[in-house]
Amino acid sequence: MITQALFRALDKKAIWLVAILLLVAVAVPASNLLLPVDSPFRLPNYAVPLFGKYLTFAMLALALDLVWGYCGILSLGHGAFFAIGGYAMGMYLMRQIGTRGVYANPILPDFMVFLNWKELPWYWYGMDNFWFAMLMVVVVPGLLAFIFGFLAFRSRVTGVYLSIITQAMTYALLLAFFRNDMGFGGNNGLTDFKDILGQSISAPSTRAALFAASAIALALAVLACSAIVNSKLGKVMVAVRDAESRTRFLGYRVEYVKLFAFVVSAIIAGIAGALYVPQVGIINPSEFEPANSIEVVIWTAVGGRGTIIGPIIGGVLVNVGKSYFTGAFPEYWLFALGALFVVTTLFLPKGIVGLIGQYRAATTKREQHDRDAPTPMQVEAGADPQPKPAE
Secondary structure: OHHHHHHHHOOHHHHHHHHHHHHHHHHHHHHHHOOOOOOOOOOOOOHHHHHHHHHHHHHHHHHHHHHHOOOOOOOOOHHHHHHHHHHHHHHHHHHOOHHHOOOOOOOOOHHHHHOOOOOOOHHHOOOOOHHHHHHHHHHHHHHHHHHHHHHHHHOOOOHHHHHHHHHHHHHHHHHHHHOHHHOOOHHHOEEOOOEEOOEEOOOHHHHHHHHHHHHHHHHHHHHHHHHHHOOHHHHHHHHHHHOHHHHHHOOOOHHHHHHHHHHHHHHHHHHHHHHHHHHHOEEOHHHHOHHHHHHHHHHHHHHOOOOOHHHHHHHHHHHHHHHHHHHHOHHHHHHHHHHHHHHHHHHOOOHHHHHHHHHHHHHHHHHHHHHHOOOHHHHHOOOOOOOOOOO
């Protein structure tokens, strides 16, 4: 019964997307691990974590779309939740280095030994356990979003003011994590990871498993977001986006609806950050940069906000383009990104998915018109070119 209710809450596009992601979760690792090295269909080792990184970015864009596309909350600080989830994973990975570190200290990470720390800070306790670290990946971003959202939404901060406050939040965290006395590695961050769950993090099998985990996590995020937006709560979220005052006058607790969406979105972003870190091998305060959060907005807008598949398309395509431009024309990437946002705003307000929808609607209308048009024989016989309405 629960399964039937879940499928009723999902749309067909989400189901197809989940199926594709699950297929990718199997096909990419199989291509990398099972095919011979000289096979033209074999995916090289460097491409597996690169594609996994794209999936985590798509997951982050989906998280933002839940609050922006469906609830009307333009957050310019979602990179903060992504980075916090990444730091939680990075703390676990740092505790796995142990005696193989530069300073061979089984308790203190290398940067703490270098900075002459005498004991492990209390907030690092338990981070040597995978289950506890994963719990923190969910709890800490969710708790931060709950506190921030409760204060902001209860005060009815909306629009550009809320966007500025979210950007101020991530900038404040950037400054805090830059400090060496915070115990997170300062401006160098956390890096030089060795193991995850007892397996070498650089082994091809581990990288393939991390890619598969990213694809499965994105599929689960699609299921969760689709179930939310297609439920009664999702309809209230859209009502809050389109007419917040009217929704409040109808008796709905708008601040609770916003808070729920904001917390769920932060948790998804935190999980994406946790999957991102072991695949790129580093996490530092630059992930809190407000510019990173603005880029996420661009990904979502390019793909098409207010849809499930749009942010995923935008997150993947824009980052594929970024990888190409920063390698071939690094000095022009920011100009290309700015131009992309301007073009999307002026000519593609509904993004790529909206453009596809408009094309399909125009094609359907043209086909309908062609079906209703009289044939030459009907015209010669004096048939009425316009069908008469049914009586």
